[in-house]
Amino acid sequence: MSTIDLETARRVAKLARIAVPDDNLPQLAEELSGILSFMEQLNEVDIEGIEPMTSVTPMRLKRRQDGVTDGGQQAKILSNAPDAREGFFAVPKVVE
Amino acid sequence: MTLNSLTIAAARDAMRKGEFTAVELTEACLGAIDAADALNAFAHKTPEIALERAREADARLKAGDAPDMCGIPLGIKDLFCTEGVATQAASKILQGFKPEYESTVTSQLRASGAVMLGKLNMDEFAMGSSNETACYGDVVNPWKVDDRKLTPGGSSGGSAAAVAADLCLGATGTDTGGSIRQPAAFTGIVGMKPTYGRCSRWGVVAFASSLDQAGPMTRTVRDAAIMLGAMAGHDAKDSTSADLAVPDFEAALTGDIKGRKIGIPREYRMEGTPEAIEKLWAEGTEMLRDAGAEIVDISLPHTKYALPAYYVIAPAEASSNLARYDGVRYGHRATLNAGDGITEMYENTRAQGFGPEVQRRVMIGTYVLSAGFYDAYYNRARKVRALIKRDFDEVFAAGVDAILTPATPSPAFGLGEMADADPVEMYLNDVFTVTVNLAGLPGIAVPTGLDSKGLPLGLQLIGKPWGEADLLNTAYVLENAAGFVSKPSKWW
Numbered sequence: 001m002s003t004i005d006l007e008t009a010r011r012v013a014k015l016a017r018i019a020v021p022d023d024n025l026p027q028l029a030e031e032l033s034g035i036l037s038f039m040e041q042l043n044e045v046d047i048e049g050i051e052p053m054t055s056v057t058p059m060r061l062k063r064r065q066d067g068v069t070d071g072g073q074q075a076k077i078l079s080n081a082p083d084a085r086e087g088f089f090a091v092p093k094v095v096e
Numbered sequence: 097m098t099l100n101s102l103t104i105a106a107a108r109d110a111m112r113k114g115e116f117t118a119v120e121l122t123e124a125c126l127g128a129i130d131a132a133d134a135l136n137a138f139a140h141k142t143p144e145i146a147l148e149r150a151r152e153a154d155a156r157l158k159a160g161d162a163p164d165m166c167g168i169p170l171g172i173k174d175l176f177c178t179e180g181v182a183t184q185a186a187s188k189i190l191q192g193f194k195p196e197y198e199s200t201v202t203s204q205l206r207a208s209g210a211v212m213l214g215k216l217n218m219d220e221f222a223m224g225s226s227n228e229t230a231c232y233g234d235v236v237n238p239w240k241v242d243d244r245k246l247t248p249g250g251s252s253g254g255s256a257a258a259v260a261a262d263l264c265l266g267a268t269g270t271d272t273g274g275s276i277r278q279p280a281a282f283t284g285i286v287g288m289k290p291t292y293g294r295c296s297r298w299g300v301v302a303f304a305s306s307l308d309q310a311g312p313m314t315r316t317v318r319d320a321a322i323m324l325g326a327m328a329g330h331d332a333k334d335s336t337s338a339d340l341a342v343p344d345f346e347a348a349l350t351g352d353i354k355g356r357k358i359g360i361p362r363e364y365r366m367e368g369t370p371e372a373i374e375k376l377w378a379e380g381t382e383m384l385r386d387a388g389a390e391i392v393d394i395s396l397p398h399t400k401y402a403l404p405a406y407y408v409i410a411p412a413e414a415s416s417n418l419a420r421y422d423g424v425r426y427g428h429r430a431t432l433n434a435g436d437g438i439t440e441m442y443e444n445t446r447a448q449g450f451g452p453e454v455q456r457r458v459m460i461g462t463y464v465l466s467a468g469f470y471d472a473y474y475n476r477a478r479k480v481r482a483l484i485k486r487d488f489d490e491v492f493a494a495g496v497d498a499i500l501t502p503a504t505p506s507p508a509f510g511l512g513e514m515a516d517a518d519p520v521e522m523y524l525n526d527v528f529t530v531t532v533n534l535a536g537l538p539g540i541a542v543p544t545g546l547d548s549k550g551l552p553l554g555l556q557l558i559g560k561p562w563g564e565a566d567l568l569n570t571a572y573v574l575e576n577a578a579g580f581v582s583k584p585s586k587w588w
Binding site: 004013016017020032034035039040041044045047052055056059061062064073076083089091093 | 192193194195196291292293332335336338339398400401403404405407408415419422423424425426427428429432436437438439440441442443444446447450455456458459460462463464466473475476477478479480481482483485518519520523534535536537561562
């Protein structure tokens with residue numbers, strides 16, 4: 001069923017926000033197609049009426065009060081940023 | 097015997113008796129690490145931190161307040177965030193990242209007095225089975241039988257090589273599809289993936305969140321039991337961590353498995369499995385039978401669909417988890433050209449920062465989650481996953497206590513030998529281990545023999561959810577019966 005053509009490879013790379021030069025698209029498309037055809041085996045399985053697995057043993061997710069539990073760590077949060085200025089993460093201009 | 101080749105249990109007992117200090121033990125490991133650069137196991141060495149913690153451990157030992165792991169030198173996989181110490185997941189995209197916080201698992205180890213020697217090499221973002229995708233270069237297996245350099249397996253390849261080469265007494269690993277058990281088998285050590293939720297994932301760089309689980313890599317089953325005890329436990333910061341008491345795993349090692357039912361799954365007899373591994377499996381079965389276990393043939397009918405299901409689910413979760421690497425908050429940011437906007441920044445940062453295997457998996461994940469394919473791939477895979485889990489549930493409900501299988505489909509292969517192979521061929525390394533992650537079960541690889549060339553081979557035992565104590569005891573029996581004592585001869 002599915003092979004990935006050049007256009008699809010280009011679109012997937014765009015969606016994933018990974019720059020792929022045009023020259024590399026054919027190889028990428030071929031590799032992705034290979035992996036997808038490996039996945040095609042899943043079509044042999046009868047999944048009628050099966051619910052996706054959610055946990056190893058029945059477990060209710062813990063709840064807590066919806067309140068602030070942390071904060072006041074601006075310097076720590078910014079300490080690893082490639083570009084931080086005046087207490088903010090700096091990025092190229094987004095809005096004209 | 098040098099101090100760095102001791103087991104955790106032996107070092108613990110000797111330090112409590114005052115036979116040597118944690119500082120002496122740590123110095124022995126640091127010396128071994130500096131002499132082993134050829135293995136490339138350690139990516140970031142932290143000798144100052146190690147000695148400081150060793151001194152603290154000695155003070156606790158002296159005061160008689162020494163938990164089991166007190167003064168034990170460990171290697172920490174580069175996937176665990178360590179406060180103030182480089183944490184890169186072996187990726188260029190996290191170049192320079194020094195977390196302001198410590199993962200729960202390493203905090204607990206630290207609180208128990210363990211000594212961190214440094215950060216261990218691994219496959220980039222834990223994606224790989226040969227430790228050839230790291231930005232630090234390949235890890236080399238200390239085992240060598242000819243001119244070739246062999247892979248230690250992956251993704252916890254640095255952890256496996258460091259433990260096998262006596263650079264540390266134990267190491268943390270993480271296992272998403274076999275990343276603890278496969279390298280353990282390739283290097284002749286013990287590696288355990290606990291039940292999903294047994295160890296907190298908080299502060300562990302995420303790959304596939306519904307599959308990732310941290311675990312110990314050690315030289316013996318007893319050491320795995322001791323170390324797991326210090327790593328495990330409920331953590332409010334990880335909503336999937338189980339609020340269950342942590343049993344005394346070491347106390348469970350009674351050596352008695354009389355009457356236990358061990359299942360041998362027929363679907364794990366796969367075409368092309370080397371004879372040595374078939375033989376090892378048959379011998380392991382007999383060892384457990386001789387120890388008084390009842391051996392039963394079982395069927396896990398959906399086994400063959402585990403790998404394709406995994407290679408939908410894991411990349412899907414990875415594509416989502418790795419979206420955070422955008423060059424804004426941490427790590428690498430691409431240099432911008434004139435006129436570049438934020439989209440170019442994202443795209444170039446990620447193209448430069450992620451290696452080819454990570455890029456491939458992020459893109460596969462993006463594809464299977466994209467509009468129109470979500471049901472066909474992702475939801476179908478999640479349902480197949482439920483069936484794989486049901487196979488195990490039914491076997492355990494029928495009275496089986498543990499399942500014995502090979503750990504890997506081959507012994508360690510040469511570095512570079514899979515370079516031209518299809519990505520899917522590399523994925524086949526996980527064929528015996530990946531079912532366990534999908535079902536969330538505990539699994540342990542135990543070294544049980546050597547192949548004809550002298551390379552280590554391991555068997556895997558799979559246990560019931562939360563049944564680590566019982567599983568470790570069965571592994572202990574197998575370990576004792578196999579009597580695996582071989583070590584790699586030092587060439588590095």
